[in-house]
Amino acid sequence: MRASQFHLFTLKEAPSDAEVVSQKLMLRAGMIRKVAAGIYNYMPMGLRSIRKVEAIIRDELDRAGAMELTMPLVQPAELWQETGRWDKMGPEMLRIKDRHDRDFALQPTSEEVVTDIARQELKSYRQLPKNFYQIQTKFRDERRPRFGVMRGREFLMKDGYSFDRDVDAAGRSYDAMYAAYGRIFDRIGLEYRAVAADTGAIGGDRSHEFQVIAETGEDAIVYCPDSDYAANIELAEALALLPGRSAATTALVKTPTPGKSTCGEVAELLSVPLQTTVKSLVLASDETDEDGKIIKSTVWLLLVRGDHELNEVKTGKIDGLKAGFRFATEAEIIEHFGCKPGYLGPIGLKKPVRIIADRTVANMADFICGANDEGFHYTGANWGRDLPEPDVVADIRNVVEGDPSPDGRGVLAIQRGIEVGHVFYLGTKYSQAMNATFLDVDGKPKHFEMGCYGIGVTRILGAAIEQNHDERGIIWPAAIAPFEVVICGVGWGKSEAVRDEANRLYDTLVKAGIDVILDDRDERPGVMFADWELIGVPHRITIGDRGLKEGIIEYQARRDGEQIKLSTVDAASFVASRLRG
Amino acid sequence: MRASQFHLFTLKEAPSDAEVVSQKLMLRAGMIRKVAAGIYNYMPMGLRSIRKVEAIIRDELDRAGAMELTMPLVQPAELWQETGRWDKMGPEMLRIKDRHDRDFALQPTSEEVVTDIARQELKSYRQLPKNFYQIQTKFRDERRPRFGVMRGREFLMKDGYSFDRDVDAAGRSYDAMYAAYGRIFDRIGLEYRAVAADTGAIGGDRSHEFQVIAETGEDAIVYCPDSDYAANIELAEALALLPGRSAATTALVKTPTPGKSTCGEVAELLSVPLQTTVKSLVLASDETDEDGKIIKSTVWLLLVRGDHELNEVKTGKIDGLKAGFRFATEAEIIEHFGCKPGYLGPIGLKKPVRIIADRTVANMADFICGANDEGFHYTGANWGRDLPEPDVVADIRNVVEGDPSPDGRGVLAIQRGIEVGHVFYLGTKYSQAMNATFLDVDGKPKHFEMGCYGIGVTRILGAAIEQNHDERGIIWPAAIAPFEVVICGVGWGKSEAVRDEANRLYDTLVKAGIDVILDDRDERPGVMFADWELIGVPHRITIGDRGLKEGIIEYQARRDGEQIKLSTVDAASFVASRLRG
Structure with missing residues (x-):
């Protein structure tokens, strides 16, 4: 072309x-x-x-x-x-x-x-x-x-x-x-x-x-x-990050945490690691009759460690939630927790909810959670002592970097x-x-x-x-580049020698089955180079009068910018070897 | 394949x-x-x-x-x-x-x-x-x-x-x-x-x-x-089929033609050639205001010879009809002709209409046309004498086989x-x-x-x-056939010799770049042949035990059914020559 x-x-x-x-x-x-x-x-x-x-x-x-x-x-x-x-x-x-x-x-x-x-x-x-x-x-x-x-x-x-x-x-x-x-x-x-x-x-x-x-x-x-x-x-x-539950070492204390509703804020206020906090998420599931009318709703409290994120796909595999779930409404939350969102937790519920603990949370001791009272969290919370065992223990969180690999052979990236x-x-x-x-x-x-x-x-x-580009443009893998090679003829309009050599090389490459474009637009080199670097053609040959006087043309690779001076006689075979290995 | x-x-x-x-x-x-x-x-x-x-x-x-x-x-x-x-x-x-x-x-x-x-x-x-x-x-x-x-x-x-x-x-x-x-x-x-x-x-x-x-x-x-x-x-x-208008030779006569409303029926009744009759078609064009409301309608009478058909594309090129036209309503027809459709003609109009005569009609003399009176036609009608010259003379009909070619170099097919x-x-x-x-x-x-x-x-x-088929199925031009060649192996399941020879020929043709399908379904020959004749693969090779014993395989061309016995050694080159000339 x-x-x-x-x-x-x-x-x-x-x-x-x-x-x-x-x-x-x-x-x-x-x-x-x-x-x-x-x-x-x-x-x-x-x-x-x-x-x-x-x-x-x-x-x-x-x-x-x-x-x-x-x-x-x-x-x-x-x-x-x-x-x-x-x-x-x-x-x-x-x-x-x-x-x-x-x-x-x-x-x-x-x-x-x-x-x-x-x-x-x-x-x-x-x-x-x-x-x-x-x-x-x-x-x-x-x-x-x-x-x-x-x-x-x-x-x-x-x-x-x-x-x-x-x-x-x-x-x-x-x-x-x-x-x-x-x-x-x-x-x-x-x-x-x-x-x-x-x-x-x-x-x-x-x-x-x-x-x-x-x-x-x-x-x-x-x-x-x-x-x-x-x-x-x-x-x-996501495996449990704690091998088993330790014994309780501190008492349950209702601690004022005014204005600190996220685990991160609470950990900072109390100068404790984020890993000692537990995040509460409240979901609801609905049962409907044949006409799609809701006949019963169940409220669920899901607990993940403060530095973890809920995984909704995994959550959807838990019995009772397979048919679908939604976030609970504020009214449902107040009805069950006696508190607005921000300070919710598993201790001291107004009405029973189904509690699902992530595997790691289920093994935590002396943890921090919301106290169902605005401006307060509990510290030193312990399963069994301060609240009943969770209804369900399951993998409900996203893995994070450094988690153990489920196949037991290293850590995850x-x-x-x-x-x-x-x-x-x-x-x-x-x-x-x-x-x-x-x-x-x-x-x-x-x-x-x-x-x-x-x-x-x-x-x-x-x-x-997205995977292959730099500040100048695209860097195509050769197999899907719009053209494999571009030949830039510098001074196209003026130099018959450039035209002859470029045409000759072009014909040779075409005959070799190489997908080559010949830039014969008579543009300045800077314009040509910028265009082809933007477009991302992987291999560029530049032919100009100056080089030709010494029998030399220039090759440049798009990816690493590598420049090689080639003799005119070797150019075609060099390009072919670059492309076809 | x-x-x-x-x-x-x-x-x-x-x-x-x-x-x-x-x-x-x-x-x-x-x-x-x-x-x-x-x-x-x-x-x-x-x-x-x-x-x-x-x-x-x-x-x-x-x-x-x-x-x-x-x-x-x-x-x-x-x-x-x-x-x-x-x-x-x-x-x-x-x-x-x-x-x-x-x-x-x-x-x-x-x-x-x-x-x-x-x-x-x-x-x-x-x-x-x-x-x-x-x-x-x-x-x-x-x-x-x-x-x-x-x-x-x-x-x-x-x-x-x-x-x-x-x-x-x-x-x-x-x-x-x-x-x-x-x-x-x-x-x-x-x-x-x-x-x-x-x-x-x-x-x-x-x-x-x-x-x-x-x-x-x-x-x-x-x-x-x-x-x-x-x-x-x-x-x-469509050129005029008459070089010029002849002089009138008969008088205008209002002739009863009860129940005969088409030119064909009238010609038969009067025992005259259809070519002496003229067909009347009534169109209307509307002028509309900016809101698309019709503010004025014009009625047109188009005349073509009894054996000719109106050409609507040509009609649409006439001044006054370029913006579009429709067939006139019965009310418009009665208003202008004083007669229902079936016996309409250009003589004795109730209200003026624009008359367009086809080139041939304009050159006719002593012609037959409707009398604008149910059950009657005029015979011996002549332009100038019995009715004014047409407002427009134009090519408004489809050509028919045998018409002179517009380039003057023969007749049309x-x-x-x-x-x-x-x-x-x-x-x-x-x-x-x-x-x-x-x-x-x-x-x-x-x-x-x-x-x-x-x-x-x-x-x-x-x-x-549509262009290439027979009672057995499609006959593809080789360039667009789903496969160029089919090899039918007769007795595939039983005969190793058939399988070997068919596979050998198949591989040879594939290597030669020929688009071949090998029928290895182990079906009866009749089933295979019927399928491939229906599908229309242009070249068929049949390999069976009987022929192989004599070193022979059979070629058949789909189009003409030509059968040729080939030696196994020549088969590939024969097929290639049939396909690539």
């Missing part, structure tokens, strides 16, 4: 509403252009990278035995009603009425449509396993779309679905996709981590997120540097990550809801065992940039 | 709601699966052909200097309001409200979005010409979706848009796209015709449809076998066609409406000269099948 025949469009400044670095750089490099909130044009420069990501995904999935198809963007409500998701999905799913007033949804994913295909076309165990995928536009009407392609409304996603005879076979499909995802992200050239994720009501341990490591990531991912343990923060198990892929074992959730069966070897109908597998195609671009 | 690892799904009978042969065969061959009216899954078999069509389109457009990008499917109303198309587009454009109650449309095309890109990113004449295209899902909410991929609601379309400095440059862009389209359809391997089409309000002669010739086509296309004249029926010029592509010069229609300008060489802002260029990607599949 010659720059004069391509559409180059760069900006010195990103639009003021751009928030994160990948968004700013993609806009400045002319890779995307905003059309509406969360909706973008993928400009020729950006689409080149998208196509490369797609090609790698297709290659590895096809190799793993998956088959590409395309399911429609506009999907009839009837299928979504079969699984109940028509009602369950929130406003993220954009609903449409066609001219005949029939209901449709813009696909956020395609479980329903693909399960409908399976129940109609996969009739026998002899047709299994089958694995279908599509790379197709998705729409999710995010309440607050932001961060460019990181959380857009219209985006490109690879979604795949496997159909198997039984759980074992589904496990093999899952493992094959897990392995393929690893190869995909390896080939793309990203630093990533596959972390275990929550499986929700499906159960089992077959859910993994593929997280691109980046400081700006929205997700916290937990891993053990000394073992292969890795999980997202929702799932990572935490990184930030951007989720770009997810593999998930679905079991028979959809095949049962839609009565999708095949005839098994015994001649009897059986529900498909399913898995689903997603990759955020456009999000990969954002994640790659 | 091995059939055992692919998703083969064929049906003996098409679903009962399938109407045309391409739809039936695509459903039976498992290329598409219906999800809702006009909305389909493209199954792995169908997607293979789509990807091949896309690849050819990309290759030729890139070669012609066009650049691919992707514009969103969900487009904000604001852009469509700028051009007024938000109001002008009918219910075919599906409108959506997002969760914040903002208006969006599902893209039927993308003129607005691409013009918005141009006005923001193309600032200087130095950036021109530019030609952007996308291959992207489109949605048109057809009132009556039908014919499978021929008239779907969600479909895949290539739409491209050129931006130029002036009319001459826009002409060059147009010509380049016209030429690229020819190469695309040549490579796909379809019999097609590029025909001139109406340019509407834009004017000029730069609008061509690419029509795939097929008896089942919805469009009539007109051409001259002795010249390169070709146009669609809307545009094809008519074929049926399926429109698969359209190139269209837009001028400044959109750039003016959206104030999209660039700075020209003189430093002054100037509106872009634009062109638009569409190809119905999924429709091409349907058109290819």
